[in-house]
Amino acid sequence: MTKGVIVPLESARLVEYAVPVDCYICEGQNNFDAEFCRYCSAPMALAHQAETNKTPPTLVACMGVSGVGKTVYLGMLMDMLSRGSGDTRLLARGAFSINMQQATVSSLSRCGFPGKTPNEPDSWNWVHCQVRTGKSRHPLDLIMPDMAGEALLEEMDHPHSYRVIGSFLQKCAGTLVLVDAMKLLEGGQEQEFFTMKLTSYLGELSQKRKNQWATRPLGVVFTKADRCEECMADPEGFAKAHAAGLWQQCHERFPMHRFFASGVAGSCAWRDTYDEGRVQVPLRVEPHGIIEPFEWLLGKLRKPRA
Amino acid sequence: MRYTIAKRTAIVALLTGVAGTVLWHTGAVPLGAYIGPPLLAVAALLALIGSRPPYCQPVTPEPEDCQQPRPVAPADPDNPDSLVDQMLGQGRYALLLRPQVACDLRAELFERTLTELQNHMALVPDGAVVLGDTDGNAGELEIGADGSPRQPRSVRVAPYFLDRYPVTNREFFEFVASGGYEQIAFWDTAIWPAVLDFVDRSGRPGPCFWNDGCYAVGRHDHPVVGVCWYEAAAYARWAGKRLPTDAEWVKSGAWPVMLSNSQSSQRRFPWGDTMDRSKANLWGSGPGHTVSVRQYDDGVSVGGIYQLIGNVWEWTRSDYVPSYFAPEEFIAESPLKSLRGGAFDTYFDNQATCQFQSGDIQIARKQNIGFRCAVSVCDLMLYQESTRDDQDSDLPEEVLA
Numbered sequence: 134m135t136k137g138v139i140v141p142l143e144s145a146r147l148v149e150y151a152v153p154v155d156c157y158i159c160e161g162q163n164n165f166d167a168e169f170c171r172y173c174s175a176p177m178a179l180a181h182q183a184e185t186n187k188t189p190p191t192l193v194a195c196m197g198v199s200g201v202g203k204t205v206y207l208g209m210l211m212d213m214l215s216r217g218s219g220d221t222r223l224l225a226r227g228a229f230s231i232n233m234q235q236a237t238v239s240s241l242s243r244c245g246f247p248g249k250t251p252n253e254p255d256s257w258n259w260v261h262c263q264v265r266t267g268k269s270r271h272p273l274d275l276i277m278p279d280m281a282g283e284a285l286l287e288e289m290d291h292p293h294s295y296r297v298i299g300s301f302l303q304k305c306a307g308t309l310v311l312v313d314a315m316k317l318l319e320g321g322q323e324q325e326f327f328t329m330k331l332t333s334y335l336g337e338l339s340q341k342r343k344n345q346w347a348t349r350p351l352g353v354v355f356t357k358a359d360r361c362e363e364c365m366a367d368p369e370g371f372a373k374a375h376a377a378g379l380w381q382q383c384h385e386r387f388p389m390h391r392f393f394a395s396g397v398a399g400s401c402a403w404r405d406t407y408d409e410g411r412v413q414v415p416l417r418v419e420p421h422g423i424i425e426p427f428e429w430l431l432g433k434l435r436k437p438r439a
Numbered sequence: 440m441r442y443t444i445a446k447r448t449a450i451v452a453l454l455t456g457v458a459g460t461v462l463w464h465t466g467a468v469p470l471g472a473y474i475g476p477p478l479l480a481v482a483a484l485l486a487l488i489g490s491r492p493p494y495c496q497p498v499t500p501e502p503e504d505c506q507q508p509r510p511v512a513p514a515d516p517d518n519p520d521s522l523v524d525q526m527l528g529q530g531r532y533a534l535l536l537r538p539q540v541a542c543d544l545r546a547e548l549f550e551r552t553l554t555e556l557q558n559h560m561a562l563v564p565d566g567a568v569v570l571g572d573t574d575g576n577a578g579e580l581e582i583g584a585d586g587s588p589r590q591p592r593s594v595r596v597a598p599y600f601l602d603r604y605p606v607t608n609r610e611f612f613e614f615v616a617s618g619g620y621e622q623i624a625f626w627d628t629a630i631w632p633a634v635l636d637f638v639d640r641s642g643r644p645g646p647c648f649w650n651d652g653c654y655a656v657g658r659h660d661h662p663v664v665g666v667c668w669y670e671a672a673a674y675a676r677w678a679g680k681r682l683p684t685d686a687e688w689v690k691s692g693a694w695p696v697m698l699s700n701s702q703s704s705q706r707r708f709p710w711g712d713t714m715d716r717s718k719a720n721l722w723g724s725g726p727g728h729t730v731s732v733r734q735y736d737d738g739v740s741v742g743g744i745y746q747l748i749g750n751v752w753e754w755t756r757s758d759y760v761p762s763y764f765a766p767e768e769f770i771a772e773s774p775l776k777s778l779r780g781g782a783f784d785t786y787f788d789n790q791a792t793c794q795f796q797s798g799d800i801q802i803a804r805k806q807n808i809g810f811r812c813a814v815s816v817c818d819l820m821l822y823q824e825s826t827r828d829d830q831d832s833d834l835p836e837e838v839l840a
Contacts, residue, residue: 216723218723238787241786244761244764245763399784400775400797400798400799402770402798403770403771404769405768411770416759416797417752417778417781417785418785418790419722419782419784419785420722420784421784
């Protein structure tokens with residue numbers, strides 16, 4: 134048996150319901166108390182936090198094929214910058230912004246990688262943070278989602294299947310594209326094809342000359358490069374040698390691009406688990422090349438576009 | 440560098456030539472005074488066109504990058520003591536203290552050798568040490584495949600000496616200079632075909648990051664890195680030592696104290712139970728690369744062993760045994776050897792403890808992996824009959840007994 138509960142009608146509450154709140158990502162109209170956007174499933178907290186800012190937050194994407202290490206990269210980046218040992222310091226805005234950092238650090242410190250990011254956008258981790266660099270007085274507000282690789286692939290193959298991805302990339306100011314260096318080294322072409330698809334997709338995303346992706350910075354980060362000395366020493370040369378198509382496309386379509394190499398696990402092995410099957414495990418954590426691509430991107434974002 | 444200097448010189452010559460030509464045209468100077476500059480300009484232009492861009496030039500080390508150190512002087516065949524001098528200079532005192540050799544040493548040389556041992560190595564007494572995750576970091580992962588919790592295990596070790604510092608570039612240079620890579624007896628038979636592949640950047644035998652058979656200037660007392668497990672084991676054999684076992688390494692840092700028959704207390708770090716990043720070269724506390732083995736003195740262990748934590752991971756002779764999950768779940772492409780201690784780029788505190796174990800394949804030659812050596816007390820002759828009566832050795836009674 135259920136009991137009816139009488140909620141007093143408050144005029145203020147009615148007014149709040151009457152005024153819709155625009156989603157910060159897709160600009161769809163939502164109720165003021167919605168947790169996620171009803172159209173794109175982005176957290177509405179982003180819109181509420183953005184309202185409090187004088188300048189709107191900048192969107193930055195981190196993309197790559199499933200399993201390339203997007204969660205690890207973003208989680209480690211947040212943790213390293215929030216420790217504040219270098220010139221660039223990061224401060225999370227909102228409790229939800231710390232979830233990814235917590236999950237990544239907790240897994241890595243126990244010699245495991247964080248679980249696979251689900252395809253459903255309402256399960257993704259979003260980061261809203263303030264980044265302060267040594268040179269600049271004003272902090273930069275950034276929004277970075279940890280998007281699932283399979284969802285990205287689906288959106289590229291079938292545009293508008295994930296509204297959140299399309300809307301986000303339209304408004305995005307710059308991106309880091311992650312590529313698995315070890316798979317390239319082994320001769321696998323999938324990584325290169327995916328990244329080329331992604332860059333082609335970005336190239337076609339905005340037809341307006343002013344907003345073209347060619348005017349935005351694109352950093353290509355080779356992940357798991359700590360096991361490939363050649364890649365760590367010369368990422369550009371590695372790209373030319375092992376991903377010539379991607380290298381060519383970047384040079385032709387993205388004048389503001391650069392290649393980087395990064396690595397987190399010093400050594401890896403495999404573990405047979407009952408529930409997930411065979412999974413890779415890091416035997417120690419030694420981050421290299423994590424901050425450099427992000428600082429390069431920040432530098433490009435701070436400079437007024439030509 | 441050479442290209443830049445050549446380019447700058449050519450540009451200066453070109454500008455001088457152009458300026459001279461202009462002055463001559465305007466009549467500011469007579470022709471005779473500036474007959475040279477136009478020629479100079481043409482020559483400079485030809486030099487600029489002819490010089491190759493830097494990416495076309497072969498990469499050769501700058502002379503100041505590599506300063507060939509001198510190995511210890513070879514022994515004089517007419518003077519039997521000079522061989523001992525040479526071996527002591529090379530750091531092979533442990534070999535001289537082997538019973539087969541030490542019994543023939545003169546008392547004075549024996550004392551010198553013993554002093555070298557005490558200066559370079561620390562004595563770790565026998566006893567039990569607990570291996571495995573004793574901090575509870577493994578949490579719920581510390582459950583075996585059969586569902587039963589896996590307990591840390593206790594291992595008993597005999598007394599041994601452990602190097603006070605990791606093996607340095609200078610020490611390893613003696614091994615390379617004495618032909619260590621050519622003397623096959625020092626190497627495991629399994630690796631004989633691959634020894635020729637253990638070369639430096641110039642293709643000469645030596646650690647991976649050396650050049651022209653020597654280390655970079657100013658890095659003589661940095662720990663040697665870029666050596667695989669086999670190279671470390673070969674060096675240890677050459678020096679009359681061996682790599683420490685996992686249990687020995689942990690015991691020297693954790694320094695366990697028996698509280699009762701069944702329980703012991705051991706430290707998480709050589710200096711105590713709390714992480715203090717100022718005492719070790721780790722991520723965020725150091726310059727981001729190796730430092731001299733003489734730095735971070737505050738991180739010394741109870742037994743007087745330095746830099747067990749940080750600077751470089753250290754090879755041990757034991758196999759890697761995962762402690763965060765059941766060994767039967769573990770799969771590696773090739774057998775892994777155990778690494779201990781963390782390095783300059785180790786990120787997490789809990790991976791820079793005495794208990795934490797990492798691993799890598801035996802042929803891994805990485806910029807953050809070095810080693811130190813050990814030698815069992817039972818393998819050394821620590822007294823001679825003639826000197827025993829004097830009892831002037833600093834070694835404890837139980838070791839001499």
